[in-house]
Amino acid sequence: MIEIDNEVGLSHPADRVWRALTDRELLARWFTEVEVMAGAGGHLLLCTAGLPGFDAAVDAEVTERREPELLELRCDEAGRRTRLTCAITPTAEGCRLSVREAPEHGTWPAEQRVRREATYQQVLTGRLPAILDWLAFQQVDLRRGEPGETAQLPAIGTVGDAPEPAGRSRRPVLIAALAGAALATGLAVWAVLPTERQPAAGSDPAPLPVPTAATAATRTSRAAASAPTGPTTSTAVARPTRSAAKPSRVPTAAPPPAPGLTARYTTVSTRIFGYTGEVLIDNPGGAPAKDWTVVVTLSKGGTVAEASGADWRQDGQAVTFTGPPVPAGGSHTFTFDVRDPLTKAPEGCTMDDAPCADAAPTP
Structure with a gap:
């Protein structure tokens, strides 16, 4: 057999x-x-x-x-x-x-x-x-363990629970003694301070000075000396006016916007339990592109095992890739391995919310 x-x-x-x-x-x-x-x-x-x-x-x-x-x-x-x-x-x-x-x-x-x-x-x-x-x-449980119980805080006693100190009954007497001493000191200082002198009864105040004839003559001669000796004429001075010519502003055309990044997806290899994808990012602009985001949507159940050339995080079927700046006029490529026994390509790919171009799979 x-x-x-x-x-x-x-x-x-x-x-x-x-x-x-x-x-x-x-x-x-x-x-x-x-x-x-x-x-x-x-x-x-x-x-x-x-x-x-x-x-x-x-x-x-x-x-x-x-x-x-x-x-x-x-x-x-x-x-x-x-x-x-x-x-x-x-x-x-x-x-x-x-x-x-x-x-x-x-x-x-x-x-x-x-x-x-x-x-x-x-x-x-x-x-x-x-x-x-x-x-x-x-079947892997990705949830973190539940936090343990926190330590209990010690109970705080109420004020009435504390025993009354032995010397508490003497405090009112001591406070009263200190207050009396302070009052006595204040009265003593007030008693020795000098008092303001008041004018004696029946005394007349000092008389105010009365102007005399000599004083009036002196004032008259000073006024005559300060008076002008001849007729005066006033001449109006014309001030030149300044006219500032304002330069005219001619509107200039705004520069055209810089071309944005583009991305192209390719399935470079397949196997029984998954495939390897590649994304090529082109920067046709004249300046390096520092911030870019590529989102690849996998089929249900697919997972990214590892990636090269980019950082990544997976949230459900969406995998977000970010990476280094793309040089001006240059490109950047990253690859990623997907575990998926059913499909050999992702369901979608976007570059900064714009669809990626699909390239022919590598034989």
């Missing part, structure tokens, strides 16, 4: 591998689509027609199921009946998956068997690990 036997070591726990084997949506992503056959009592239809080594779709019936260790199916492919066994064994690194298909009625031609075994090998060593990595990322 010729069997097809494949075994692969996986760095994932057994329950995650079991989910990838039994979830119809996940199975369609790494192996083939599965349909439930109506009225067939638990029969499944594996849409394997078109896969290398398969002649038609496979009618599969689950005969044994022990989660997360063993899954056994009886398969019928165009009259050829086989038994497919998937066994999961935990290991220190994760688990080991063994997939064995043994014919029960009929067999495969040698060439078909080789192609069928190669198909199993490809999906088990390439596509399945990619889906498991994607599942592992979806």
Whole structure:
């Protein structure tokens, strides 16, 4: 009996591998689509027609199921009946998956068997690990731990709780003594201060000076000396007027705006579990462009693993890239790796809110 036997070591726990084997949506992503056959009592239809080594779709019936260790199916492919066994064994690194298909009625031609075994090998060593990595990322809890309890502040006692000091009853007496001493000192100082002298009763004040005839004559001679001796004429002096000519302002045309940055996106390489994207930024202007922002929108579930030539942050499906200044008349290029087993290009790309140009993918 010729069997097809494949075994692969996986760095994932057994329950995650079991989910990838039994979830119809996940199975369609790494192996083939599965349909439930109506009225067939638990029969499944594996849409394997078109896969290398398969002649038609496979009618599969689950005969044994022990989660997360063993899954056994009886398969019928165009009259050829086989038994497919998937066994999961935990290991220190994760688990080991063994997939064995043994014919029960009929067999495969040698060439078909080789192609069928190669198909199993490809999906088990390439596509399945990619889906498991994607599942592992979806299950990562990125939330920070909750802060611990803060230390309680010591209780502050009320004023009435404090014991009254022993010398408190003597304070009023001491304060009264100090106040009396201050009052006595003030009265003593006031008593020794000199008093203002008042004029004696009956004494007349000093008489005011009375002008005499000599004083009047002196004032008359001074006035005569200061009077002008002849007639005077007043001459009006004409002041020249100054007229400042204001220069006329001629409006000048504003310089044309500097051309903005442009960006072009290219998918430079693809692989089973993702792709590598590249963005080329051109600066046709005459001055360096210091601030620029490129936003790449990934498909749902896609994540950026790393980037070269730019700083980045991811918020949901949007990944924002910023980087160094772009020299005048020059360009700047950055690349980024995306983990996405479903698509091989982002859904969108903008450069400062303007769409990026799409370039042909690099072969």
